[in-house]
Amino acid sequence: MLQNFKAVTLSYKKAPLDIRELIALDENSCKQFLQTLKEYIQASDLLILSTCNRTEIYYTSDTDYSAEIVKLLGISKNMTNIAQYLDYFTIINSHVDAVQHLFEVAMGLDAQVVGDIQISNQVKQAYQWSADNGTAGPFLHRLLHTIFFTNKRVVQETSFRDGAASTSYAAIELVEELTADIADPKILVVGLGEIGADVCRNLKESAAFTNITITNRTDSKAQLLANECQLPVLPFEDIVQGLKEADVIISSIARDTPFFTTEMVKRLNVLSYKFFIDLAVPRSIEAEVENIPGVLVYNIDTIQNKASKALELRLAAIPRVREIIAESIEQFNDWSKEMLVSPTIHKLKNALESIRQEEMARHLKKLSPEESRRVDEITKSMMQKIIKLPVLQLKAACKRGEAETLIDVLNDLFDLEKQPEEHQG
Numbered sequence: 001m002l003q004n005f006k007a008v009t010l011s012y013k014k015a016p017l018d019i020r021e022l023i024a025l026d027e028n029s030c031k032q033f034l035q036t037l038k039e040y041i042q043a044s045d046l047l048i049l050s051t052c053n054r055t056e057i058y059y060t061s062d063t064d065y066s067a068e069i070v071k072l073l074g075i076s077k078n079m080t081n082i083a084q085y086l087d088y089f090t091i092i093n094s095h096v097d098a099v100q101h102l103f104e105v106a107m108g109l110d111a112q113v114v115g116d117i118q119i120s121n122q123v124k125q126a127y128q129w130s131a132d133n134g135t136a137g138p139f140l141h142r143l144l145h146t147i148f149f150t151n152k153r154v155v156q157e158t159s160f161r162d163g164a165a166s167t168s169y170a171a172i173e174l175v176e177e178l179t180a181d182i183a184d185p186k187i188l189v190v191g192l193g194e195i196g197a198d199v200c201r202n203l204k205e206s207a208a209f210t211n212i213t214i215t216n217r218t219d220s221k222a223q224l225l226a227n228e229c230q231l232p233v234l235p236f237e238d239i240v241q242g243l244k245e246a247d248v249i250i251s252s253i254a255r256d257t258p259f260f261t262t263e264m265v266k267r268l269n270v271l272s273y274k275f276f277i278d279l280a281v282p283r284s285i286e287a288e289v290e291n292i293p294g295v296l297v298y299n300i301d302t303i304q305n306k307a308s309k310a311l312e313l314r315l316a317a318i319p320r321v322r323e324i325i326a327e328s329i330e331q332f333n334d335w336s337k338e339m340l341v342s343p344t345i346h347k348l349k350n351a352l353e354s355i356r357q358e359e360m361a362r363h364l365k366k367l368s369p370e371e372s373r374r375v376d377e378i379t380k381s382m383m384q385k386i387i388k389l390p391v392l393q394l395k396a397a398c399k400r401g402e403a404e405t406l407i408d409v410l411n412d413l414f415d416l417e418k419q420p421e422e423h424q425g
Contacts, residue, residue: 004060004061004062004095005045005058005059005060005095005098005099005139005143006058006059006060006061006064006065006066006091006092006093006095006098007056007057007058007059007090007091007092007098007101007102008056008057008066008069008070008089008090008091008092009054009055009056009057009089009090009092009101010023010054010055010056010085010088010089010090011053011054011055011056011090011110012053012054012112012301013090014087014088014089014090015085015088016301017281017283017299017300017301019085019088020052020053020054020055020281021281021282021283022077022079022085022282023055023073023077023085024050024052024055024281024282025048025050025055025076025077026050026254027125027129029050029076029077030048030050030126030129031129031132031133032076033048033057033072033073033076034046034048034129034130034133034135035133036072036075036076037057037059037069037072037135038133038134038135040068040072041059041061041065041068041069041072042061042063042065043059043060043061043063043065044059044060044061044135044137044139044140045058045059045060045130045135045136045137045139045140045143046058046059046130046133046135046136046140047059047102047126047127047130047135047136047140047144048126048129048130049105049122049123049126050126051118051119051122051281052167052195052279052280052281052300053111053112053281053300054105055073056105057069057073058098058102058140060137060139060140064091064093066089066091066093070082070083070086070089071083099143099329099332100325100329102123102143102147103147103150103325103328103329104325105119105123106119106120106123106147106150106151107120107147107150107151107154107160107321107325108120108160108161109318109321109322109325112167112301113166113167113169113170113311114311114314114315114318115160115161115311115314115317116166116167117161117166118166118167118168118194118195118198120151121194123144123147124148127140127144138339139336139339142332142335142336143332146328146331146332147328149328150324150325150328153324153328154321154324157320157324158317158320158321158324159313159314159316159317160313160314160317160318160320160321161314162313162314166198167195167198167279167300167303168195168198168199168201168202168279169198169202170303171199171202171250171277171279171303172199172202172203172206174277174298174303175187175203175209175248175250175275175277176206176208178248178275178296179208179247179248179275182247184210184211185209185211185247185248186211186213186245186246186247186248187203187209187211187212187213187246187247187248187249187250188213188214188215188234188242188243188245188246188248188249188250189203189212189213189214189215189250189252190215190216190239190249190250190251190252190253190259190284191216191251191252191253191254191280191284192214192216192221192222192225192252193252193254195252195279196216196250196252196279197225199250199252199279200212200214200225200229200231201228201229204229204230204231212231212232213231213232213233213234213242213246214226214229214231214232214233214234215233215234215235215236215238215239215242216233216236217236217253219233219235219236222236240264240267240268243265243268244268244269246274247273247274247275248274248275248276248277249274249275249276249277250277250279251276251277251278251279251280251284251285252279252280252284253280253284254280254284255280255282255284256282257282258282258283258284258285258286259284259285260276260284260285260286260289261286261289262286262288262289262291262292265289265292265295266292270292270293270294270295271294272294273294273295273296274294274295274296275296275298276289276290276295276296276297276298277297277298277303278297278298278299278300279300279303280300281300283299283300285297285299334398337398338395338398344394344407344410344411345391345394348387348390348391348410349383349387351415352383352386352387353383356379356380356382356383359379360372360375360376360379363375390410393406394406394407394410
């Protein structure tokens with residue numbers, strides 16, 4: 001049976017931000033870890049998803065490799081004590097539950113901001129890394145393409161993705177609350193990855209903000225976004241001056257250690273209030289920064305679930321989303337079951353083809369070239385008609401969960417164990 005898809009997951013549901021940021025993997029780390037898993041465990045269909053809210057490893061194997069995966073994860077993160085964090089992980093060894101979980105994650109049902117569209121893009125990215133690394137087999141390819149099709153149905157048939165209830169939008173709502181008493185607040189966006197870029201787009205669309213500046217280590221990336229959103233760019237080397245002038249600093253800088261340290265922020269000599277919003281995991285703003293007088297820090301966990309109106313629409317759409325997911329999983333399971341009988345179908349075709357060719361060989365010398373061609377066509381047509389019913393019966397038995405008995409019968413009748421799955425002649 002193909003009931004062996006599994007998952008090892010650490011998410012916001014059990015792990016606070018300080019734990020998640022220890023475990024989080026950036027793009028290069030994900031790709032390297034895929035290669036590590038490929039070399040050290042006997043598993044296929046490897047997929048690694050790491051976002052600000054979760055780090056998850058999916059794989060296909062008859063063996064439970066969860067303990068090995070967590071240990072290898074610790075090694076890849078240079079953590080000698082990862083065992084102390086085991087309680088924060090959830091192990092999903094049920095094929096059905098692992099498939100269901102990945103569907104719900106990819107649709108945004110399991111996101112902190114329900115329906116967050118960013119997770120769909122992150123799953124696509126994880127799948128691309130898996131495909132590029134040669135760790136995606138037929139099962140994973142079919143599963144992910146089914147998920148992408150399901151996502152399209154959810155967008156087209158429900159209000160689950162209506163509105164802007166995303167992490168970046170939640171950040172904008174928080175800025176609106178914090179700056180309600182500030183006339184024309186000055187906002188500095190630092191770091192222009194996916195979330196940072198989304199923040200800029202949402203800020204630009206909001207009539208409440210007109211004084212927005214962006215900065216990024218890679219100037220070319222900043223210039224591209226500046227052209228798209230018509231926003232001024234602050235050279236990264238002038239960031240200290242930008243910090244002094246800004247009322248709100250939104251950071252999504254991707255790095256292993258905080259960029260904004262206590263010492264750095266102390267030197268700004270904050271006289272009134274300055275708001276730091278940290279959207280990065282690992283955090284880009286040192287936790288102790290909020291101990292500085294006049295400085296308030298908000299991290300990824302404190303800004304979630306602020307997209308209230310859009311969130312209400314999405315919550316109302318959840319039952320229909322679950323129905324669509326159930327329909328997709330049923331279709332996917334039918335395909336998975338048919339995959340079980342595919343080798344038997346190939347062997348049966350090969351057995352009949354061998355009989356046909358043996359009989360053809362006995363009579364070819366007595367036939368003209370034209371007669372041989374006609375007989376070849378007739379016998380091929382006969383074989384196709386003969387095999388049609390057993391194939392249909394096998395597929396029907398799959399859907400009933402009764403394929404094993406019919407496979408055994410066909411194996412005995414045609415001695416299929418001696419047949420190759422692909423015909424060589």
